[in-house]
Amino acid sequence: MKKRLFENTVHGIFLMLGLITVGCVLLITVYLIVSGIPAIKEIGLANFLFGKEWASTATEPKFGILPFILTSVYGTAGAILIGVPIGFLTAVFLSKVAEKKTRAVIEAAVNLLAGIPSVVYGLVGMLVLVPGIREIFGVPDGSGLLAAIIVLAVMILPNIIKVSITALDAVPKEYEDASLALGATPTETYFKVSVPAAKSGIAAAVVLGVGRAIGEAMAVMMVAGNVANMPSLFESVRFLTTAVASEMAYSSPGSLQRNALFSIALVLFLFIMMINAALNFFLKRSKEK
Numbered sequence: 510m511k512k513r514l515f516e517n518t519v520h521g522i523f524l525m526l527g528l529i530t531v532g533c534v535l536l537i538t539v540y541l542i543v544s545g546i547p548a549i550k551e552i553g554l555a556n557f558l559f560g561k562e563w564a565s566t567a568t569e570p571k572f573g574i575l576p577f578i579l580t581s582v583y584g585t586a587g588a589i590l591i592g593v594p595i596g597f598l599t600a601v602f603l604s605k606v607a608e609k610k611t612r613a614v615i616e617a618a619v620n621l622l623a624g625i626p627s628v629v630y631g632l633v634g635m636l637v638l639v640p641g642i643r644e645i646f647g648v649p650d651g652s653g654l655l656a657a658i659i660v661l662a663v664m665i666l667p668n669i670i671k672v673s674i675t676a677l678d679a680v681p682k683e684y685e686d687a688s689l690a691l692g693a694t695p696t697e698t699y700f701k702v703s704v705p706a707a708k709s710g711i712a713a714a715v716v717l718g719v720g721r722a723i724g725e726a727m728a729v730m731m732v733a734g735n736v737a738n739m740p741s742l743f744e745s746v747r748f749l750t751t752a753v754a755s756e757m758a759y760s761s762p763g764s765l766q767r768n769a770l771f772s773i774a775l776v777l778f779l780f781i782m783m784i785n786a787a788l789n790f791f792l793k794r795s796k797e798k
Contacts, residue, residue: 538778545775548572548768557772563737563747565756565766572769574752574776580740581723581749581780584654584733588661588722593715595662596669600714603670604677605699616674623667631731634660639732648743652734655742660728665718672717676710677703716788723781726750749777 549557552572560573599619603612634656643651680703688698704711726748734745735755747755753770760767 541771541775541778544768544771546772548765548772551765552769552772557769558776561739563752565760565769570765572765574749574773576737576739577747577749577752577773578776578780580654580733580746581777583740584657584661584729584746584748585719585722587654587658588665589715589719591658591662592665592718592722593669596666596714596718597673597711599666600670600673600677600711601699601704604674605695605703619667619670622663623671627664627725627728628731630660630664631728634728634732642743646743650734650745651743652732652745653743654733654740654746657729657733657746657748660732661722661725664725664728665721668717668721669714672714673707673711676707676714679710680706712788716785719784719788720781723777723784724750726754730754749773749780753777 557572557574558578559575560571561575562571562573563576564571599615603615607615635652638656638659639651641651642648642653642656684702684706685698688702689695693701729748730751733748733751735747735751736745737747737752738744740746753773756766757770760770
């Protein structure tokens with residue numbers, strides 16, 4: 510009787526915590542919708558999403574966020590293209606190839622990388638990366654999309670490496686032993702047996718990396734220049750996150766500018782949800798096949 514009561518109590522606690530999590534997500538969703546829709550209605554959906562000029566404090570304000578959307582898309586895609594292969598291959602090496610001492614040292618470095626505050630990434634990028642880009646490419650200012658992509662690629666590495674290692678370590682050793690017994694080389698076994706078996710975990714690592722890249726604000730603001738231009742590798746740009754962070758402090762409560770910033774946050778929220786839904790759809794489809 511006591512054991513059953515204990516199990517029911519634990520089940521109730523877990524259920525309550527799960528409901529709190531779902532409730533928080535719903536609360537954020539409702540708040541963003543309520544705060545963001547009025548500005549979209551006043552500005553116009555087409556003008557808001559596809560307008561190329563953002564001048565929220567001008568005499569005749571304009572609230573086009575297309576430069577922010579494209580910059581966020583290009584910046585996130587560039588960071589993923591650089592960070593995912595490096596992080597994935599590092600995880601395979603640490604999980605399947607590296608010796609225990611080597612793995613311990615590199616994992617300690619990865620954990621340290623994960624603990625560094627984003628403002629430190631931005632500071633190092635501003636003092637080292639931006640001048641380096643300026644000298645290497647001969648541009649007037651190194652602050653721009655390229656600097657932001659490199660910083661974001663470094664910042665997403667810990668999430669991708671740690672989660673991918675966990676997924677690869679969870680693959681039953683019998684799978685690999687069977688592959689080796691059939692004549693496959695260790696490399697073939699790692700990439701044709703272990704990696705497909707850990708596919709869902711690796712995909713989760715990519716999703717976390719995408720979320721980190723899209724949601725980063727402080728480091729990006731310090732290296733990207735924070736100017737509302739159309740995306741270009743060597744020109745100052747502004748991301749969706751930095752657009753909200755840079756103007757929220759001095760926008761008047763209830764003003765169109767403040768509501769437009771909430772609308773940007775709503776677009777960013779929907780953007781992340783669509784990416785997660787798309788990845789989950791493709792994962793489910795691949796499992797069915």
